Amino acid sequence: MLVYDELKSAFQELGLANKPVIAHASLQSFGYIHNGADTVLQALIDSVKSVIMPTFTYKTMITPEVGPPNNGILYGAEKDLNKMAEPFTLDMPADMMMGILPESLRNHPAAKRTSHPILSFAGIRSDLMLGAQTMYEPFAPIGALANEDGWAMLINVDHSVNTSIHYGEKLARRKQFVRWALVGDRAVECPNFPGDSSGFNAIASYIKPDTRRVDIGEAFIQAISLKRLFEAVQELIKNDPLALLCQRTDCERCNAVRNI
Numbered sequence: 001m002l003v004y005d006e007l008k009s010a011f012q013e014l015g016l017a018n019k020p021v022i023a024h025a026s027l028q029s030f031g032y033i034h035n036g037a038d039t040v041l042q043a044l045i046d047s048v049k050s051v052i053m054p055t056f057t058y059k060t061m062i063t064p065e066v067g068p069p070n071n072g073i074l075y076g077a078e079k080d081l082n083k084m085a086e087p088f089t090l091d092m093p094a095d096m097m098m099g100i101l102p103e104s105l106r107n108h109p110a111a112k113r114t115s116h117p118i119l120s121f122a123g124i125r126s127d128l129m130l131g132a133q134t135m136y137e138p139f140a141p142i143g144a145l146a147n148e149d150g151w152a153m154l155i156n157v158d159h160s161v162n163t164s165i166h167y168g169e170k171l172a173r174r175k176q177f178v179r180w181a182l183v184g185d186r187a188v189e190c191p192n193f194p195g196d197s198s199g200f201n202a203i204a205s206y207i208k209p210d211t212r213r214v215d216i217g218e219a220f221i222q223a224i225s226l227k228r229l230f231e232a233v234q235e236l237i238k239n240d241p242l243a244l245l246c247q248r249t250d251c252e253r254c255n256a257v258r259n260i
């Protein structure tokens with residue numbers, strides 16, 4: 001059974017005590033931990049300068065009947081999902097797809113959360129990063145983090161959930177999308193929505209020399225500096241405009257990128 005001290009020493013081994021961090025996690029590989037997510041979160045908070053996590057809320061999203069062309073979406077196709085959509089509120093839980101750690105962070109007494117209706121972030125000691133977000137620049141907190149020499153940390157997960165790669169894609173001028181979300185009784189346009197991330201793991205071998213990694217039994221934590229990550233994403237896309245896309249033939253967003 002992993003305890004706080006072991007988790008903390010694993011996090012500390014990454015050498016990020018003075019760095020702000022964006023973290024993504026799945027806790028399963030850790031096995032049983034007393035007080036699970038809260039213990040992992042506390043060990044993380046106590047080992048880095050500051051932390052943010054995505055607390056995205058996909059159930060606010062609605063799909064209109066019509067909209068801009070080549071937008072990686074099938075208009076009018078989600079009528080049943082539209083009926084189930086819920087207006088964003090600041091206390092709306094993060095999507096289950098994000099795992100339970102973002103919820104633990106969001107519920108922490110010292111945490112703040114941004115109000116983007118789909119792509120919100122929660123953070124501790126991260127007011128500068130959280131304050132950078134706008135409706136037009138949903139991933140500005142990641143850019144602000146990079147300006148502060150921030151790092152991306154992946155806890156038992158691979159780059160297919162590494163949200164910061166989306167920021168690199170935008171720097172590489174890859175196509176972004178428009179989505180819509182319910183806020184109150186209105187549908188709000190959300191520009192600069194990112195592409196699909198399921199092909200992102202292709203970056204792993206490319207950045208391996210710059211990746212720090214700590215193994216704890218079956219579990220692992222890896223971390224990469226955001227500046228290096230953005231450089232790598234831009235290099236890959238410059239060399240191959242189709243880099244980091246997924247291989248699914250029915251992927252609306254990857255196909256929209258290919259169509260350009």
Ligand SMILES: [Zn+2]
Nearest residue numbers: 196246251254
């Ligand atoms: Zn795809």
